[in-house]
Amino acid sequence: MAGTANTTLKKGKKGTYGLLSPGVLWLLLFFLVPMGSLLKIALSEKPDPWLPEYDFTWHWANFSDSVDRFGTELIRSFTYAGIATILCILIGYPLAYYLAFRAGKWRSILLGLVMVPFFTSFLIRTIAWRTILGGEGPAVWVVETLHLTGITDFLHITSNGAFLNTPQAVIGGLTYNFVAFMILPIYVSLEKIDINLLDAARDLYDVPANAFRKIILPLSLPGVFAGTLLTFIPAAGDYINATLLGNVRTSMIGSQIEKLFLSESNYPAAAALSFIFMAIITAGVLLYAKVLGTEELAA
């Protein structure tokens, strides 16, 4: 089986670059080039906030100033996103497993069903969550009627009996809005596991948990990796959840960048802060890839 399958990659030929070119060109033109000019702005100064003129002066101070000013929000963003990502894995992995191995012919439909809520507007969904979690909503009603307020406060699920306007609500919102991006890649990598491999694993290990740990989990790691990327990174940059569900002490780095751009018209600082954010994420991603084992991801 594994021995006769040919999974080695072929040597690229001229046609290969043809396949790649539309994508690469698109990314070059619409991503790298604008990022380049943004980097230039990050090293510039804007003498007059109201006028769109920049002096390119290698003004590295933009970077250090941004870290000084927004260190707290940076750490907070990564923390919230990290917790949300872990929650997404805990919630999403079992569901992906269920879909891949237990759902049989319903799996595609059920998978599509996971996506369906995300075809409605993000803002409307979050507003609906405000209704659910708000003071007059069902969540609070349940907790109060069952006299669970003490427990939920202790577990930090609520603050003084309130779900809304708390860091927990923000993290909950992040988890909710990005869990589909975790489920999908994990499902994709679980689903393609050779069924004979599964049978073999079950035969080999008397405890199913071991079969899972030794065979299935490692094979699903590329999916977990992809899911983590697709969840953690946008979650760290998101700020609308924090604005709608949080309070004055839960703001995230995205809204700081937005304020720098729009409210203070300070494009250089906004650009510098953005690059710091992206640099940290890139470093994190590379570290994470190393930890998971690069042979899984070297393409």
Next chain:
Amino acid sequence: MARRTSPRRPAAAGALPSDPELANAVSITRELTRRRFLARSGMAAGAALFAPSILAACTTPGSNRFTVSNWVSYIDEDDSGNPEGKGTTLYEFQKQTGIDVNYLTDFNDNDAYFNKSFSPLLGRGKTINADVVMPTNWMAARLIDLGWVEELDLGNIPNHANLLDAYTNLDWDPGAKHFMPWQAGIGGIAYNPELTGGEITSANDLFDKKLKGKVTMLTEMRDTVGVVMMGQGSDAAKADPDDINKALDEIEKAVDDGQILKFTGNEYLQGLEDGSIAACVAWSGDIYSLDPELGIEFVVPDEGGTQWFDTMVIPKGATRKSQGEEWMNFVYDPENAARITEWVGYISPVKGVKEVLEAAGGDSAELAENPLVFVDDETQKRLQVFGPLQQKDEIAIQTRFNGITG
């Protein structure tokens, strides 16, 4: 699915290979091919449906129509929510003047519009799409100062005389030659008497410890700082940076103490509804959106409240300046102004609107008695328009405020 290669063998059309696994694979791919073909034709049909609109949208149109860029829900609509429906101001305008109006509601944030439109385009001598835009008074002052606004030809606007005196002699545009106010509003305090345990009359009540964690303020710097600094006895119209920083000190302390829950736009309405907010800095017109049974009150604090207004300005280089002036003239006719105010619920800058509403009777007359829409003299004395700031002060203050609001 075991992967095994098969021996070299030519395949007969339609036949399945004898190897059962491969036969299975081939029949599946045939079925999928069929499905894919159907899917593709479906997509092609879909593309055909969308193509004309895509092509139309792709061509970069020059705007050949007179364009007004306004805030959302800021002009009267007909029963089905159409601002240009029969009987509305826009409808009447187009009927009377024959000018085709492209009415947009994309002006939703002064700063965003400034950084996405005004600065990049007007700052480089280009023109923007809209012929009339609606910046709030402080943004209008900035634009006028930068020279990015056309001076109005008052000869085209005879109804300019209907402008309330309060607006005709502002520092930043004496004679109101570059702008005309659209609607005005008040920044004050909204509160839930049940949660506050009584009346709120002063801005300083917001800092009462028993309201800890249930107070919010606005992200709009001028209204928040204005109300607080007046509570401290300062003059908001003077807008002295020292006074402002004193107010910011108090706000910052309140944030650190946990007194202030968050800074909001109109989301405070939801908070008032569900009880998470006991008292907040709020805008006068919004309160009508709430269920009267909740008993939410709005007050202009004793020490004073802020007065703001949105303005109509014609950006520099606008191609349809005279049509813009006709529009301004039209909405300054008291009949039209009354229609707008009745629907929007804010304060009209036009003389004679109150009389029109009183004459109409019924609900309109009731609105004429509303002290938040037609402010009595006593309250008017307590209202101040937040004063103008020097650029470097404005940036410094806004930066500090942003740091406090999180």
Next chain:
Amino acid sequence: MTATTGPASLSELIPDSKRAPKVRRPFPQRILGIWALLVYAWLFAPIVVIVIFSFNDPVGKFNTSWNEFTLDNWAHPFDKPAYRDALITSLQVAFVSVLIATIVGGLMAFAQSKYNFRGKGAINILVVLPLTTPEIVMGASLFTLFFARNVGFGFTTIVIAHVLFCVSFVALTVQARMRGFDWSLEDAALDLGSTSWQAFTKVTFPLILPGVAAAALLSFALSIDDYIITSFVAGDRTTTFPMQIFNANKVEIPPQVQVLATMILIFTLGLMAIGAWRTVRSEPAGG
């Protein structure tokens, strides 16, 4: 390489003493099923609220608090032409963007998965980079680019932006699907006398189709719901549905918004139902 007639399963190779008893443990299976149910309930909780509120007659301008039941909103779902037009624009943008992104991204993923070539590592990084960029940054940088090149903002610039952030998602998802793909299948097809193109379309593509479909689905959801990036590149003439809602959100949340959202829901659920019916009817045994 010839067909092997090896053991039918690994169990034949394992001596009896080490083979596990084939006891199916129902316990984990039930837990998984219950978990799945709970997750779906959680996923659809706000959706239920949205549907319920589409029948609400709000007191003021914000449809966030239950007042009383009405069928009026459904009787006039396309009132508020601004929202209706914005929704149509969003659908058009999503359709075009997903089409382009799926093709472009899929091609890239295919090449990345199948071949080794110079610059492969660099392209991997290039594909992942847009994902590390916060939306506000991507929006602002695209704005700067289009503005500097004097490109008119509108439908085209929105599509360009949407394709940009979808391409990476598509490439990653399809690549994940294709990792460890067995290319001997294509070899077999070539052996059987088909051309490379046929080998691709009849053998490889159908097998990666689930990954491509998942990526397309993901892209559609991303495109139809994007606000921040779109708000920077839409210009002042084009409004998408999220933009309309966000812009208006400060002053109103009319029930039409929930009605339109519910309509989208019904439409997508309808598509799924059709898919479900066809699956149940025609899928060969074994799934």
